[in-house]
Amino acid sequence: MEWFGDDAYWLSRLVFQRALAAVYLVAFLAAALQFRALIGERGMLPVPAFLRRVPWRNSPTVFRLHYSDRFFALVAWTGCLLSAALVAGAADRLPLGVAMAWWAVLWLLYLSIVNVGQTWYGFGWESLLLETGFLAVFLGNENVQPPVLVLWLLRWLLFRVEFGAGLIKLRGDACWRDLTCLYFHHETQPMPGPLSRLFHRLPRPAHRVEAAANHVVQLGVPVLLFTPQPVASVAAALIVVTQLWLVLSGNFAWLNWLTIVLALSAVDGSLVAGEHPLPSAALWYQIVVIAVTALVLVLSYRPARNLLSKRQAMNRSYDSLHLVNSYGAFGTVGRIRQELVVEGTDETTIHEGTVWREYEFKGKPGDVRRLPRQYAPYHLRLDWMMWFAALSPVYARSWFLPFVERLLEGDRDTLRLLRGNPFQDAPPVHVRARLYHYRFTTRRERRETGARWHRTFVREFLAPTRLS
Structure with missing residues (x-):
């Protein structure tokens, strides 16, 4: 040497x-x-x-x-x-x-x-x-x-x-x-x-x-x-x-x-x-x-x-x-998992029987039956920020309403970030976001229901919103 x-x-x-x-x-x-x-x-x-x-x-x-x-x-x-x-x-x-x-x-x-x-x-x-x-x-x-x-x-x-x-x-x-x-x-x-x-x-x-x-x-x-x-x-x-x-x-x-x-x-x-x-x-x-x-x-x-x-x-x-x-990571570890679920409806009037359809994301948990996929080293930026938003609305202050607005407009670039679009014919009239508690199912629950996650409603994150 x-x-x-x-x-x-x-x-x-x-x-x-x-x-x-x-x-x-x-x-x-x-x-x-x-x-x-x-x-x-x-x-x-x-x-x-x-x-x-x-x-x-x-x-x-x-x-x-x-x-x-x-x-x-x-x-x-x-x-x-x-x-x-x-x-x-x-x-x-x-x-x-x-x-x-x-x-x-x-x-x-x-x-x-x-x-x-x-x-x-x-x-x-x-x-x-x-x-x-x-x-x-x-x-x-x-x-x-x-x-x-x-x-x-x-x-x-x-x-x-x-x-x-x-x-x-x-x-x-x-x-x-x-x-x-x-x-x-x-x-x-x-x-x-x-x-x-x-x-x-x-x-x-x-x-x-x-x-x-x-x-x-x-x-x-x-x-x-x-x-x-x-x-x-x-x-x-x-x-x-x-x-x-x-x-x-x-x-x-x-x-x-x-x-x-x-x-x-x-x-x-x-x-x-x-x-x-x-x-x-x-x-x-x-x-x-x-x-x-x-x-x-x-x-x-x-x-x-x-x-x-x-x-x-x-x-x-x-x-x-x-x-x-x-650098550093996970100085704090969460004890429970909270997830934002974003839904839309094509009904002009919201009522008790309104049918809401869920937007599925590519990586973050949504459908309780779906197996999470391996995306790393690819970085799904929107999915990651949705996790932060579920921790606190502060993390979503700058971008979440613009995100919802683009869903209401049916923006193609935004929809490409998602796993699928439940509104193929026309954009939804209303969009809302709800907070859920997610946990992995037990072995018994998995056998009985086929679900990988169990979720429980926590609260409303964003009330039904439409374009003005």
Whole structure:
């Protein structure tokens, strides 16, 4: 190993870059397919209105130069094409500077989308993708040895993701300290997957082992990432196994997959495929990497201080470029699951016998008989925000009424976000929303009714509403 590069990580870098490009591809695809209804010119939270009220320094984006739905689509589909080419290894066939510029363009395009995404893009994995993507710009390609400094920055990022999530749990809900949170989590998580009911039905001692193992992997194992090989590789492998467990038990967009990608960068590839001699880095490249390392270390002060704070914050960005951020998840776990059910009717007068037809969403629970589907790493943004809205109307204040208005108009872009449209001939006259308590059925209930969920009416969320 030279002071700057290490041939032992050539395979780790190759796998990391291909996998990161795949995550980018999913993120850009989700943006391309969902943006019109969410943030388009006629969306629930239109980008042009957002740009008029937010100063450029708070939200740097290429859309400051021009915005139209056609231009946004061009940006998103360009991101898809660039990502797909990187998955195929295009960057390794280019000069180092061109490859770095390619990764930089990808990062800039996604930053531009996140910075106008508003509520729909307020998730921690958006910042995680941007921070990872920024570091990937300086990781090089097959024309140069993997830079050790950038590899260490990736481990520092992975450490903050895991250790931050572990600390927020210990400092948060008491059920993490008494190892009972997983009595509830698989049932109350934002978007259950097809196996979530089976995970929920595990014996309670198994749930306690799950919780204890979570603490070990998130609080102890990340420290080992900074130890010599092969210990660091073993630590990375344990993180990968834990993340795959989370992939099987729920739908968390690309959070788990991106964490796996980060862990792969810490694996010593020579343990599998031996070393692969590569050219040493040019002086200009070494200077750039050293400068970026210094920048990241300086910007790490506030995220590091946040880790040590008793008032630790989850998923916080400290600059509008999302360069170095704080992470965390599930500091609090809900004990009951509440779901919003949106219904419409074509009757002009509401009465006791009015027939209401339910709108089904693609991912979130609705029909009690339907098996939840596995959507991750794809991100169903509307479904996720419906989960937040059920927790508190505050989360729905900016977008829920515009959503209902578009249902009453029969807006095609909005309806494409849903599993189906119960009003094929004409839009409904009235739409309402009701809050229900959902729980997984017992084995006996499942045999007798065929239902996977049992639901109980709680209260009205939105009274029957029509277009004025």
